Amino acid sequence: MFDGAIADLVTELGRLPGVGPKSAQRIAFFILQSEEEDVRRLADSMITVKEKVRFCSECGNVSEEERCRVCVDDRRDRSMICVVEEPKDIVAVEKTREYRGLYHVLGGAISPIDGVGPDDLRIRELMTRLADGRVAEVVIATDPNLEGEATATYLARLLGSMDIAVSRLASGLPVGGDLEYADEVTLGRAFAGRRRIEP
Amino acid sequence: MQVLHLELTNFRSYEAAEITFAPGVNVLVGPNGVGKTNIAEAVGYVSTLNSHRVAADLPLIRQGNDQAIVRSTFSRGQREIQLEIAINQGRANRLQVSGSPVRATDFISQLQTVVFAPEDLSLVKGDPSDRRKFLDEVLVARAPRYHSVKADYDRVVKQRTTLLRSIAGTRGASSRAGAESTLSVWDDQLAAHGASLLFGRLSLLNEISGLVSQAYEHVAPGKSAGIAYLPRSFSDIPSEDSLPRNRQALEELLHKEIALRRSEEFARGVTVVGPHRDDVLLTIGELPAKAYASHGECWSMALALRLAAFELMRTLDDSVGDPVLILDDVFAELDSTRRKALAQVAMTAEQTIITAAVAEDVPAELAAQQFVVTPGQVARGN
Numbered sequence: 001m002f003d004g005a006i007a008d009l010v011t012e013l014g015r016l017p018g019v020g021p022k023s024a025q026r027i028a029f030f031i032l033q034s035e036e037e038d039v040r041r042l043a044d045s046m047i048t049v050k051e052k053v054r055f056c057s058e059c060g061n062v063s064e065e066e067r068c069r070v071c072v073d074d075r076r077d078r079s080m081i082c083v084v085e086e087p088k089d090i091v092a093v094e095k096t097r098e099y100r101g102l103y104h105v106l107g108g109a110i111s112p113i114d115g116v117g118p119d120d121l122r123i124r125e126l127m128t129r130l131a132d133g134r135v136a137e138v139v140i141a142t143d144p145n146l147e148g149e150a151t152a153t154y155l156a157r158l159l160g161s162m163d164i165a166v167s168r169l170a171s172g173l174p175v176g177g178d179l180e181y182a183d184e185v186t187l188g189r190a191f192a193g194r195r196r197i198e199p
Numbered sequence: 200m201q202v203l204h205l206e207l208t209n210f211r212s213y214e215a216a217e218i219t220f221a222p223g224v225n226v227l228v229g230p231n232g233v234g235k236t237n238i239a240e241a242v243g244y245v246s247t248l249n250s251h252r253v254a255a256d257l258p259l260i261r262q263g264n265d266q267a268i269v270r271s272t273f274s275r276g277q278r279e280i281q282l283e284i285a286i287n288q289g290r291a292n293r294l295q296v297s298g299s300p301v302r303a304t305d306f307i308s309q310l311q312t313v314v315f316a317p318e319d320l321s322l323v324k325g326d327p328s329d330r331r332k333f334l335d336e337v338l339v340a341r342a343p344r345y346h347s348v349k350a351d352y353d354r355v356v357k358q359r360t361t362l363l364r365s366i367a368g369t370r371g372a373s374s375r376a377g378a379e380s381t382l383s384v385w386d387d388q389l390a391a392h393g394a395s396l397l398f399g400r401l402s403l404l405n406e407i408s409g410l411v412s413q414a415y416e417h418v419a420p421g422k423s424a425g426i427a428y429l430p431r432s433f434s435d436i437p438s439e440d441s442l443p444r445n446r447q448a449l450e451e452l453l454h455k456e457i458a459l460r461r462s463e464e465f466a467r468g469v470t471v472v473g474p475h476r477d478d479v480l481l482t483i484g485e486l487p488a489k490a491y492a493s494h495g496e497c498w499s500m501a502l503a504l505r506l507a508a509f510e511l512m513r514t515l516d517d518s519v520g521d522p523v524l525i526l527d528d529v530f531a532e533l534d535s536t537r538r539k540a541l542a543q544v545a546m547t548a549e550q551t552i553i554t555a556a557v558a559e560d561v562p563a564e565l566a567a568q569q570f571v572v573t574p575g576q577v578a579r580g581n
Contacts, residue, residue, distance in 0.1 A: 112362035154384045184344040
């Protein structure tokens, strides 16, 4: 369809998540028509992110320092660790402002199809962090899908022998939604996880 | 239910085609290979997201294109609903109900169809997978949430089997112990999702078995026919009678069986426990149909299964009308008694879509709205 540079750009953009061939083409032409300085800024920010950002030595979150913002923050509750699959999950939990503990990023979920087993996740690092006995509770916040559930079960078993409270995020109804529109699996889970209302 | 209108774009042999169906019987007539079955297939696909001819979507897209579109308007009671599917090559299909994007589970709960086609002979003669597919299709049509139960279960089996295979290839006791601890997590998932699917199938069988006997009696009077679940994934449970009718108990049973068969699974690198290994036993006069039935009896059995599914759907407590009955090229395969029996049911259905190579194949009482199909085109006949 196109030759040379444009074709290369369309191909590269098409490899990005959520970008199909049509969108890739649209973005490529947008870039072509943009001012050179704008394009340079975009290119620089992409290179900078690769150069500067690394992973927190403690929790595995993205960070520009040795340890991430959450881990160096003295106000955080160091007796709680919330286990998530990806750094972007931390952003989601942080937005709630409900949670004041620390995090641990696994870097994925157990999925034999994708060749991911427990050893490929940062589970050993988690065990090391828990070894000193300062952590009293682990909240497992993996995705509520098959692989996330399997990972949660695996962790729960592993931590079962230790003197640490292990909890799993509840699944249930979206706030502000209508009961009639909830799908059956979600509604079923919500029933299973119902709680008593104290009078 | 009635399909009012069907519009195909780059679907199979059709670059663009439009058909307006009538209530009652619709007959599509045309020589072999002109695309009658493609129409029947499109109606079935827009109802179940499955083709009765192929397992993959790719053959549905007209050669040289990367997208096929099927649009259909159907009526349910007083309501008219529009369905649209874009079948995409190499990308996820796009589903819409009356203009809004929906998920598969919500899409397949809209239009209900029962398709009877020459391929159905494999329900009797074919592999267990053909019979499981029949059962699961009816189960999903009856309770659409089983669409995701089935999808989850299939994924668990795939995950677990991949893991078993990798364990089989591992040397060294320590890495093997690690893999085994991961396996126990997938055991839980297999038992939980497997129990849900098994429970659904058993409940369905309970509902449909009487209807299968009745339908067979209607199609081929004189001999009695039966259907029963064969839980082949359990080594010491020979028939469904000894299975508990309770999800929790089924889950425990699956757990026990998984533990029992561990070494076999390690040796073979396959998941040998679970409803994906089960079968359905069809009997005609006490004898297993697969081994003993004559060719004619096999047809009667296949027909009885489809008619039972049709009957089940139309008599549900929350039934939204008859499913659309689709009879794809089957009259030519049946003798006059069976033709008559099928014609009787077709007459009572809200809507029936029939395909035939020659009009004479179709019983005279069904000579209603006729369409003449020529390559790539459909025109109203009579």
